[in-house]
Ligand code: SF4
């Protein structure tokens with residue numbers, strides 16, 4: 053008679069409890085402490101965790117099978133979401149419309165960038181010679197404003213062109229940016245119906261925005277919150293991709309708070325403790341975290 057394959061049954065299995073950090077009766081306290089592990093029994097390799105999370109966990113949620121197929125693990129047990137994973141979220145097909153920039157009406161006030169709750173409209177001021185030599189430079193995205201071109205030129209700096217770019221993967225089509233620009237009397241933005249090729253054109257433009265490099269510090273007025281939004285590394289610490297409603301006012305306030313604090317103290321000098329409220333929910337719709345700073 054052949055022996056049947058034994059199947060592991062956790063209910064029937066003999067369970068041996070492994071005492072961790074428990075002192076044996078009679079053992080001297082100092083001897084016991086010397087025997088304790090130097091690392092947590094649930095220690096986590098953070099770099100490996102982030103890499104695995106971004107590929108495996110985000111990948112599964114992008115395919116729509118995350119909650120069915122992913123096993124529970126130590127990261128889930130601790131509710132750990134790596135920073136900025138919401139940058140990988142794609143809202144391109146959420147709205148039928150997207151803002152269009154009309155460069156010759158723009159004055160570079162940055163109000164649209166400050167107002168957007170989703171970090172979907174961003175700006176840069178780049179010295180003209182750095183742009184005009186680039187084969188992918190597209191003049192329709194860049195304005196010659198008094199603030200970034202004429203005023204620096206008067207101070208002996210090269211004039212910078214001011215560019216506005218929309219990230220089609222983060223824009224929810226709320227039109228807050230268009231309304232605020234119109235309310236200021238500039239009308240440099242309007243909503244455009246998405247058609248064939250629109251998303252591809254916006255993606256190409258946004259890739260150019262990413263590769264052109266940061267706004268040089270001499271074009272950023274440190275006393276202006278709007279200008280702080282030009283300082284990408286220190287101020288753009290909320291990447292968008294959160295689960296907030298279109299045009300969420302709390303999102304705008306949160307981004308401004310994070311930008312001002314990050315600009316003043318640096319990204320390493322801040323952390324957020326969110327007591328409760330909508331933001332604790334829409335900023336942690338697993339596995340998407342829009343913050344690049346620690347928060348709980
Ligand atoms: S609000 Fe209008 S004028 Fe101001 S930066 Fe934005 S597009 Fe330009």
Ligand code: SF4
Nearest residue numbers: 168223224226227229
């Ligand atoms: S339409 Fe709304 S989400 Fe899109 S860029 Fe403007 S403010 Fe941001």
